[in-house]
Amino acid sequence: MERRWTNQEIAQIFENIADMLEIQGEIPYKVMAYRRAAENIAALGRDIYDLWQEGALRTIPGVGEAIEEKIDQLLRTGRLELYERLKSEIPQSLLEMRQIPDMGPKRIKAVWEKLGITTVEELEEAARAGKLRSLPGFGAKLESKILAGIEAVKRRKIAGRVPLGVAWPLAHEILSALREVPGVQQLAAAGSFRRMKDTIGDLDFLVAADNPDAVMERFTTLPIVETVLLKGSTKSSVRLRTGLQADLRVIEAARWGTALQYFTGSQQHNIQLREHALKRGYSLSEYALTQVETEKEILCATEEEVYTRLGLAYIPPELREGRGEIEAALEGRLPRLIEIHDLQGDLQVHSTWSDGQASIREMARAAKARGYRYMLLTDHSQSLGVAKGLTPERLWEQRREIEAVNAELGDGFRVLHGAEVEIRADGSLDYPDEVLAALDLVVASVHTGLRQDRERVTARFLAAIRHPYVHIIAHPTGRLLGEREGADADWEAILRAAAETGTLLEINANPARLDLPDGLARRALELGCKLVISTDAHSPGEFDLIHFGVAVARRAWATPEDIANTWPLERLLAWAKEKPRRLGRA
């Protein structure tokens, strides 16, 4: 084996192959096939090497005989002939042009073949010199749009995907502004935002109104809008000052259901749903369900009606990723997804004893006010100096304060004494066993050395998981969205060990983390793991972040039973006490 590829790298290779085939004018369906395979490999909850060794590559949707052979070749030899050939035929600098709005494969091919342009710089030069307009289909207006697009890319005014937590306040600002427009009947943010994907490519808004023009006018003149990309009577697009693109569609209220369904996506889900509709004799668009034979339109005012008419159970937005949800809805085996009110407590909470901003009392009152029955206090252990980690002596002092707060808050709510304990570089823990044994629940996490090699990182996690007094592994991959990749580790082995030992894996709800990622969380559930959803709150306001974590769990198809902090306190503590015995068996 030449080297080890990540799923992301392999997905990128197939994405590049799709781009290059497209520039060569290959048939769109073949290009689409490579894109679909790339997308599914990127979203896979499993290491592609494991599937390869099991001979199970074909279980990835969109991977058939030909693409399986190519993955095999790449993993076996470290090279892919098709990829090497395409790279020798097509200048790689052409692929960078895809970032420029309005520059698709046909236009890239045209400037390359007819003008010999291979780089963005040459394209800019030609546009300035007015040479592009000589090409068929190009004109002066397009030329200046391309120039503006190059400028925007250069000044990094075009954002890539942004974390959900960054998109959140922007979306709500726009929703509030549109809500004020007279005549607006219904209003929603759709797209990947509504599906609560961890990162958002653009914002999609849908409005039902009788006066589209007034809505469009308001949308395109919002103060946070930088450029109006297009403006029509039913559809407008703008680029926000942050670089994020936002689209708005206006429709009549009677068609709200089909429209909201369509604009929520995902594209894969929509394609599959439309194929399913055709099998049942309907053509589905954002405007209506149309009976193919009679061409009779059936308007759906709600999404529920769309799914019902197609013989399906209602599919919640978080599941609409084209990953088996339509079959499950057809067979009536969609999970009863966890909801925020199922939760009985928060299992990672900090106070001023370490790096939190509020006292134990303030945090506990806020947790109780939310309707929780318990809260696990998890200040940092001693070695995490930057976070004022506690020595065992300080930990025992802290216990007295916890007891006082518990006495004060009375029955029906309990602060549990825990800690967020460092998993050190050698896999050992930052408190001796007798300290850990005296805590109600122990949360363990890695904050340093995430870049260690795969074997060492994996061994650290396995050591913590097999420790008799570790109950929860916090923010397992350590990723920070848009800033830092998660640790490279053998997740399949880690998830299996967690399942065997009953060690709970955290979904950290902080929108900068969302860790476990949804793909890994879903795999964890398939392997029989139990999870928890925690905010990692450092102030009372941060308890509100819990809904982001619930969304990740829903995207992982989690039911309340799968999430240990929906359980009554007695059951949770009993589960933890069982661990040494489970280790004996494992």
Next chain:
DNA sequence: GCCGTTTTCGGCCCGACTGTTTTCAGTCG
């Protein structure tokens, strides 16, 4: 290139907007 309660071959979701065009191609989602 993928895929199968009409198929192992012949299909493959559906539409808006713009610019360059006199009916449509390209891009985007």
